[in-house]
Amino acid sequence: MPNPQPLNQTREQITALDKDLLALLAKRRSLSLEVARSKEVDVRPIRDTQREKDLLARLVQQGKAQGLDAHFVLSLYQSIIEDSVLNQQAYLHGRANPDTQKPAYCIAYLGARGSYSYLAATRYCQRRQVEMQDLGCKSFDDIVQAVELGHADYGFLPIENTSSGSINEVYDVLQHTSLSIVGETTIEVGHCLLAKAGTSLSEIKTVYAHPQPISQCSRYLSQHPEFKLEYCSSSAEAMERVTQADDKSVAAIGSVEGGNLYRLEAIEDKLANQKVNQSRFIVVARKAAEVPEQLPAKTTLIMATGQKPGALVEALLILKAQDLNMSKLESRPIPGTPWEEMFYLDIDANLAGDAMQAALKQLERITRFIKVLGCYPSETVKPTQLNNSQLLIEPQSQAEQTTAEPPQTTLLRYSKHYKPEATEISRGPLQLGTGQFAAIAQLKLPIEAAELEQLAKTVKACGFQAMIIDGLSRQSEPSQSLAHIRHRLNQFDLCCILTVEHESELTAASQEADILLLSGKLMFNQALLMRAGSLPIPLILERNALASSEDYLAATETILSQGNQQLILCEAGINTFNNASHPSLDLASVVNLKADSHLPVLVNPSHLVSPQALPAQALAIKRLDADGIILSLDALGGIDKDSLASLAGLVEALYR
Known part of the structure; x- marks a missing residue:
């Protein structure tokens, strides 16, 4: 076997290839603008999806002939097509509004250089190949006023985020302005913990951030109760305060690009609760824009x-x-x-x-x-997809086809054959089915209001995203008290999950809960399952201790058939032949449910294992790809200080 060439030589060849690839991509982009010029004359739609499908299918075939994975080729060219579409749109939009074309735009945005608004404005100008003169502002009102008075050509306002939702202050500002929306842009928001060079995580005591990133990174921050949070008017201000600090005990939440402007390093990345974290910005101007019909x-x-x-x-x-x-x-x-x-x-x-x-x-x-308020080009570019045959997935051989079982005519709704992608359920801070592990606390009523408030605060600090409330029938004036319970939990950013143990509790609980948990004892109640399946609220279905896997999935199908697709499964133990009086944890069921179903799966081991064995069992549950764990405060020693401290350590270990 010949010796490989020196590593440095290989790296030099890769560097040269990267340079050639960038030159080719730039040439392809310039050719795509020639396409836009042709479409301007012929007035044809900006996208031809059939041509895109033919192009992608041909490129996938050519890539496979050269040993390239079909999905890699598809993903690469979907990004290239998106870039091409957006550049063609920017060109045609500019041509339709010649009076707005200038060699440089003055852009008003929130914060200073390095803020997410600054990054969005920079991308907008780069796509239009114009110079950006930036005007940082302290508030949304200042941005609007700068444009209204003619101090800026455009204003950039963040309107919504995939993690934290709509930004209500911007909607309120839009009620009272004469400005028009003339564009939009969406950027990936990669939250990092930024600090001075050479700083370690253990040194950090104070974190500066805008309220939006704090909300979007709540799960990460809950793992670090030692951090003191300081609110700032923008991410740029947060990074500036870290730069000006005298020591290394401070950090900011911001982007890598922004950190580079302030000479800060990312000591932790991917802080956001959701994997896909994007912010959408609208662009406002004094004059409305014309959008070409194509x-x-x-x-x-x-x-x-x-x-x-x-x-x-x-x-x-x-x-x-x-x-x-x-x-x-x-x-x-x-x-x-x-x-x-x-x-x-x-x-x-x-x-x-x-x-x-x-x-x-x-x-x-x-x-x-x-x-x-405005008409503007949409920057939502849906990627063109190929079917399995176009992705060159090999068909079965003739022999396999003759011996294979005939396909089922009716697909079960819970199965991966019916829905290949995992079901994602989002309710406030609780995210299930997203590939992240969730921790949910469980508490039995009755409890005094003041005690619940203090407990909610402590549970949130331990790292939980939700709390299950059992024993609704034990509470006096159920409907009124349930509203107070939800308010107190939501106040501390905890999702309120109410357990329905009796059919009579369903109506009142559904009106006040963020999520309903149907007790395992109700699993065989077909009428109740159908009622619950018609509700527009996420449900957790607990497995009955006497139910087989087939019984459990049949109950699941009953709920899904009524229209409610926001269903979560919960494994809470089964009665075995050797020990019919005490349920045991069925981890094999967790594996089977994750293999057969697209629905999120929770596990509640609290009443099934001893507090001493719980940490090992909890880690095992996570390794089996369960979506979350339920930990009962009552079963694990109550709600005293020592028990909660132990619980916080367990949750922290699960998030690592």
Whole structure:
């Protein structure tokens, strides 16, 4: 066997290839702009999905001939196509609005250089190949005022985040401005813990951050109760305060790119609760923009419908009648008008289109107020997909086809054949099915209000995302007390899960819970399962201790068949032949459920193992790819200080 060439020589060859690849990508991008110029003349749609499918199928075949994985080739060219589409859109949008074209734009954004708003504005200008003159602002009102007074050409406002949701302050600002929305952009938000060079995690005592990143990284921060959190007006301010600090005991939450501007290093990364963490920004200007008809467009409007019954439904039916897709609906209170709301709508349509114009005329007749905030190119580029045959997945041989079992005509809804991707359920801080492990505390009523409040605070500090409340029938005035329980748990960013042990509790619990847990004793109650399956609230179905795996999955199918697809499975032990009086943990069931079903799986070992054996069992549960664990505070020694400290250590170990 010949000796390999020197490593340095191999690296030099790779470097040269990377340089050539970048040059080829730049040339391809310039050619895509030539395509845009042709489409400007011929007025053809910006995307031709059939051509994209043919292109991707051909590239996958060529890649396989050279030993490249089909999914790698597909993912690579999906990114290239997205870049091409967005650049063509930017070019055509600029050509349709020549009076806005300048060699440099002055952009008003939140914070200073290095903030996420700054990064979004930079990307927007780079795509349009113009220079950016930045104007950092301290608040959303300052951004709007800078554009209104002519101090800036555009303002960048964060409107929503995939982790923390809508940014309500921006919606409130949009109610009172004459500016128009002329664009949007979405960026990946990679939260890191940034500190001075050479700082170790153990040295950090204080963390500076904007409230949004703190909310989006709550799970990570709960693992570090030793951190003192200091709120800042922007991520840039947080990084600036770390730079100016005299010691290494401080850190900031921000991006790697922002940290580089302040000479800070990332000592921890991927802090966000969700793997996919994106922020969407809108671009506002003094003058509305024209969107060419071949571009996919969004129209954003606000309206007040009045308080008569069915007013909002009546308005939405107009959109349906015109075959218009509403991609977002948000409500905000109208200042000075108690109990009335303003609705914000994003509609996937061009304002100049016949359907949109017809809908606006009809909406004007039935609303008290309506205003178009802007029409702009949509930057949501859905990747073109290929089917399995196009991805060159080898078919069965003829012999295999003749001996194979005939396919089932009816697919079971819980199975991976019915839905290959894992079901994801998000309820406040609790995220299940996302590949991250969740910890849920469990408590039995009754409990005094003050004691519950203190316990919720402590449980949150231990790293839990939710709390299950058992024993609803033991609480006086159930409906009123349940509302108070949920309020106190939500106050400390804990998801409220109420256990239904009796059929009579279902209605009241469903009105106050974030999630319902159906006790295992109700698993064979078909009527109740069907009622629960018709509710629009996530459900946890606990396995009955006497139920076989087939019985359990049959109950699961009953719930799913009624329409509720937000279902979570819970393994809580089975009665074995040798010990019929005391259930034992069935870890084999966890493996089987994860293999056969797309639904999230929780495990509750609290009443099945001793407190001494719990840490080892909990780690085993995590290694079996369960989505989370339920830990009963009552079964594990109560809620005294020592027990909670032990519990915090266990949760911390599970998150590592």
